[in-house]
Amino acid sequence: MLCNGPLTRYLGRYASLQSCRTRTFHFRWSSSVATEFEGTTDEDAYRRQRKTEWKRRQGGQSFLDHLIISVRGGKGGNGCAAFNREKFVPYGPPSGGNGGRGGDVYILPTTELTTLSTVAKRVKGNPGGHGKGAWMNGRAGEPTIVRVPVGTVIRELPADDPRRAHDAWEAEEDGLAHLSDEERTRKMRERRWVHYPGAEEDNVERDAFKEAERQLYRHERDKRLARLEMKPEPIFLDLAKEDLAEGTGTVVPTEGLGYLIASGGDGGLGNPTFLTANNRAPKFATRGTDGHRITLELELKILADIGLVGYPNAGKSTLLRALTAGGAQTEIAGYAFTTLNPTVAVVRMTDDGRIVNSVDEELVFEETIVEEQLIEERMRRGELANALTRNQILLTKGAADDGDNLLQEETFRFTVSDNPGLISRASENVGLGHSFLRGIERSLALVYVVDLQGPTPEEELKVLREELEAYKPGLSSKARLVIANKADLLSSDNNVDLEAARAKLKRLEEFVKSDFSTGPDQTPLDVIPTSAKYSQNLQKVLINMRMYVEEARGQSL
Ligand SMILES: Nc1nc2c(ncn2[C@@H]2O[C@H](COP(=O)(O)OP(=O)(O)OP(=O)(O)O)[C@@H](O)[C@H]2O)c(=O)[nH]1
Ligand SMILES: [Mg+2]
DSSP states (O other): OGGGSHHHHHHHHHHHHHHHHHHHHHHHHHHHHHHHHHOHHHHHHHHHHHHHHHHHHTTTTTOOOEEEEEEEOOOOOOOOOOBOOBTTBSSOOBOOOOOOOOOOEEEEEETTOOSSTTSOSEEEOOOOOOOBTTTBOOOOOOOEEEEEETTEEEEEOOTTOTTSOOOHHHHHHHHHTTOOHHHHHHHHHHHHEEEOTTOHHHHHHSHHHHHHHHHHHHHHHHHHHHHHHHOOOOOEEEEOSSSGGGOEESSOEETTTEEEEEOOOOOOOOGGGGOOSSOSSOOEEEOOOOOOEEEEEEEEOOOOSEEEEEOTTSSHHHHHHHHTTTOSOOOOOSSTTOOOSOEEEEEEEOTTSOBTTOOOTTOOOOOHHHHHHHHHHHHHTTGGGGOOOHHHHHHHHHHHTTTTGGGOOOOEEEEEEEOOOOOTTGGGTOTTOSGGGGGTTTOSEEEEEEETTSSOHHHHHHHHHHHHHHHSTTGGGGEEEEEEEOGGGGSGGGTOOHHHHHHHHHHHHHHHHHHOEETTTTEEOEEEEOBTTTTBSHHHHHHHHHHHHHHHHHHHO
């Protein structure tokens, strides 16, 4: 009897609950142990790899170089309906302050960003402050600055584009479309007027208010007509440089703020404005107006003088880091598609092809994880506590070298972009696709990076050229140089057949000579073996790059 009774059922439930708890506990315990033993770095590598896999599955779609944003200037603050109250002055004059202007929205190019992913899709300016009693005007709204990466091209969407958001007038009309006349009038009044407490019903019956309302509508209509007649030129901005004076477009920049794209609304008027001979105590004020609304299309066309093009893992990111003496924080790892978005860095070189401020001649650029581990280890040992800054190292080194290092004068500067890997059939969206090539379309010159350790660097080159052409016919004619990277792996310490390695390089050179040429006189591309990891033979690379950039800049003048 007891077996089937409620107690048994209860006990049974309790037991299953217990086992469930034990399971949960067991799971938690095992997962925490796993984390402990996995070690943070492995987990980190796993996380990074997952991110890449995800990005790859997106087929390059998530590379954010195109974005539509709707921008609204800040709303103006409301005017105030108030009367001055003072001792022994029972009916003081109207004293409501005006509302403050809404904040303007500016757009500012910055080198700190490299993608459009941090740009908000909807931007709203700060509202102006409301007016207050005792003639206190509201404060103006602070300006809002939308930061976009240098290289962004901005276009205002035309009026007939379905993606364009409605302007303030159209938006109001939409909201009123299905209302009765009475409701319409009430809504429109609500949006425009502030009444002294308890005075609304009385106000709307008065002639003074009706006259003020008529005037306001007339003013609004005139403003709208003036705008339609003016037909302002649509906004177009090509933000090629961080320097505001260098940008080209239809908007004049403001120092420190950028380009004004949407101005804030006007502040409302306080009740003293409506004081007339007939109406000594106006009990109404106006609300602030909406800011300017605009829809913009942003397209990121990274502007680098030189674009690196290569298979995944060829060492492009390592090369960019080496060319900037560690200045470019590009991620380096031994798996394909480590780089997910193009990165641009500035290369500063001396006259003889050295990198400015490369403190140590023998720089080694390891994989990011290894470098992070090394820094962590140094930190744990306390070595970084007394570490010298870059400038201090330069100064001490300069003093030791009789000031030789201080003479490392920068004579040339250009930008280089590191790009995701390009593989065969990228044009069919294999790998990360080739949408990122949009970024290097405008580069002055392209440089192929191939892995000299791979079995057939020639084949890689052929595919790279095909993919560039598939993206845009004629693009591959911008290629000027082939960097045969990882040449250090072909040294005698690595137990490789030196003769075979040399023959491989020779074969590559011959192949380039016969099949890869540039310019009207069909000069073969240069081939330079390098080791990005150990900063070997970069001087030659830099001198060549300077030559291409100078030539191209000369032509584009
Ligand atoms: N031995 C040697 N290894 C290198 C050299 N350059 C790069 N590597 C290694 O090659 C691997 C890939 O380097 P990355 O710089 O990430 O290659 P990537 O071309 O940017 O690769 P993706 O971003 O995936 O397209 C890493 O393990 C680097 O340490 C080199 O000159 N010599
Ligand atoms: Mg990379």
